[in-house]
Each structure stands twice: as C-alpha cells, then as structure tokens.
Amino acid sequence: MIAADNEPTDDSDRQTQLLRGVLDMCLLALLAREPAHGYELVRRMEDAGFGAISYGTIYPLLTRMRRLGLVADEQQASPTGPPRKVYALTGPGRSHLDAWQKQWDRFADTVAGILTPPDHNPTRSCP
DSSP: OOOOTTSOOOHHHHHHHHHHHHHHHHHHHHHHHOOBOHHHHHHHHIIIIIOOOOHHHHHHHHHHHHHTTSEEEEEEEETTEEEEEEEEEOHHHHHHHHHHHHHHHHHHHHHHHHHSOOOOOTTSOOO
C-alpha cells in the first residue's frame, strides 16, 4: 500500500497487511513445534513480537485450516474450565508449511536483494 504525498504512512496498517500475508504460515509453524489451543497460539504470536492479535482473527483461520485438512483438533480437558480444542499439524499441513517456507525464503531473499544497496563501486559515477 502506497500512501499519497499528503497521507502519512501508517506503520500499523503496513504491519497488518504483512501479517495477513503470513499468519497462516506462522500458525502452522507454531503448531509444528507443539499442538496448542487458540488462546495459546495468540499468546505465542504476541510473544514472538507480532503484538495483539485478536481471537476473532485466529479462530476463523484455524477453522478454515481444519476444513482444508492442514490441522486437526481434539477436545482436551482444561484445568480451569470446560474442555478446550487443541489444534495439531497434520501431514498435509506439514507439506504445506514446508512449501510455504521455501516460497517465503525465496520471497524474503528477493525483497532483501532489492532493499540492500549494491556494493559501492568507485568506478561508477552518479549523474
């Protein structure tokens, strides 16, 4: 998103757009480490540095990933209340995560290549 000259760029809007593009991959990566319930995933995302992510964002995404067969859910007893749904990565979820991670690595390398200035070459002059 590019702001017009008279509009300031809002860092939180840019962060939201970036997160929207990688949230499913991040959730699968967290579930690859350890199964978790939605609340735990929100906490892990916050601990990773993404700031506050709403449950209204996480739970619909988990439901969609479950319908796609990327995650499975299981009811587990909770020490403080009713049973909770705990989500775990499935085989197809692992395959998707691996493919997305390779795609992400290529994408991030491409962006880094553009953002990193080329080595200073004293034989070239600027106009």
